Amino acid sequence: MLRGSQFYSDDPDHPLPVAERILRWYWPPTVPFVMPEGFHKAQTYARVNHGRWVADCPFCSSAVVADPEDPRFFCVHCLNNGTGKWVRVVWPEDFAAIEAELALRARTTHRNWDPQESLADLRDERQGRTQLGRDVVAALERQGGLPVLDARSGDVTLLEGRDARAALEEGGSR
Numbered sequence: 416m417l418r419g420s421q422f423y424s425d426d427p428d429h430p431l432p433v434a435e436r437i438l439r440w441y442w443p444p445t446v447p448f449v450m451p452e453g454f455h456k457a458q459t460y461a462r463v464n465h466g467r468w469v470a471d472c473p474f475c476s477s478a479v480v481a482d483p484e485d486p487r488f489f490c491v492h493c494l495n496n497g498t499g500k501w502v503r504v505v506w507p508e509d510f511a512a513i514e515a516e517l518a519l520r521a522r523t524t525h526r527n528w529d530p531q532e533s534l535a536d537l538r539d540e541r542q543g544r545t546q547l548g549r550d551v552v553a554a555l556e557r558q559g560g561l562p563v564l565d566a567r568s569g570d571v572t573l574l575e576g577r578d579a580r581a582a583l584e585e586g587g588s589r
């Protein structure tokens with residue numbers, strides 16, 4: 416999974432912790448720079464979206480790519496609601512196991528995790544999808560093909576074998 420330390424490049428001559436690199440790159444040019452101090456009582460929770468660890472701003476709709484090495488968050492859009500304080504990013508204890516489980520999903524867009532999901536939920540979701548795929552393929556092998564509707568022409572064609580499998584994989588959701 417993509418982490419902040421990979422996403423926000425560092426300056427080798429002036430290395431900074433990840434959360435501070437974001438300030439260096441994205442601080443609004445019209446606002447005098449002030450290094451955040453202390454922690455706000457608000458928290459934000461690391462989650463995975465399309466293969467990236469992200470932390471959402473608790474005050475506005477902004478977000479950053481998060482990193483477990485530096486669990487501090489500061490929003491360069493609302494300046495953490497103008498408070499000048501860091502917000503703590505809460506990471507799951509088993510984030511490495513979550514990464515390993517999500518890495519088993521072929522598509523980046525299927526690599527998603529929210530804090531209310533357990534590792535077991537993720538495994539069930541992957542195995543359930545695999546089983547659903549097997550069930551559907553078995554069913555269409557019995558029926559002789561997958562009926563596919565062409566939305567433009569309104570024609571229905573019957574896909575068989577490899578074409579049907581490819582169409583099913585294309586249609587997979589998250």
Ligand SMILES: [Zn+2]
Nearest residue numbers: 472475490493
């Ligand atoms: Zn914000």
